[in-house]
Amino acid sequence: MVDTTPTLFTRIINREIPAEILYEDDQCIVINDIAPQAPVHMLVIPRQPIPRLADASQADRSVLGHLMWVAGEVARQAGVDEAFRLVVNNGAGAGQTVFHLHLHVLADPSDKTIFSESTM
Ligand code: AMP
Numbered sequence: 420m421v422d423t424t425p426t427l428f429t430r431i432i433n434r435e436i437p438a439e440i441l442y443e444d445d446q447c448i449v450i451n452d453i454a455p456q457a458p459v460h461m462l463v464i465p466r467q468p469i470p471r472l473a474d475a476s477q478a479d480r481s482v483l484g485h486l487m488w489v490a491g492e493v494a495r496q497a498g499v500d501e502a503f504r505l506v507v508n509n510g511a512g513a514g515q516t517v518f519h520l521h522l523h524v525l526a527d528p529s530d531k532t533i534f535s536e537s538t539m
Contacts, residue, residue: 426519428464442493446485449493452523459499459526463490469520472509490524499526 431438432448441461442449452460463486469475475483487505494500503526508515 426468427517428462428519428521429468432464432466442489442496444489446482447489449489449524456523457525457527459497459503459524459528461493461497461524463493463522463524465520470518471515472507472520475520486522490522494524494526497524497526497528499528502526 430436439451447463447465449461449463452462465482490505494503503524506523
């Protein structure tokens, strides 16, 4: 059976739960993460509640590309476009806790070297 319960992020998009909204358009919203893992930690969230990246269909390719573009835009707006990292956790085993696809945009504007030693 399909779970139709609105996700946490859908409830934020619908203004049922407060969040610091940094950007929004017809396809997505960008908020500050409530528990930041870096001085800049934004979440780029599609309005469409795709649970995991692996659940995206061919029809979702356009919105997936849009999310990437928006990530670059908000990084520029935050002044971190010279050094930021994008993370997508797919599945509980990879640390995903909110099953509504989102891109983490992570940066430390005061330390442009923090990502120089890649953990990938
Ligand atoms: P993930 O673990 O990849 O599913 O990421 C979920 C992220 O959502 C975590 O970094 C949480 O800190 C963040 N988060 C959870 N609840 C909220 C909220 N109410 N507002 C903003 N971010 C949230």
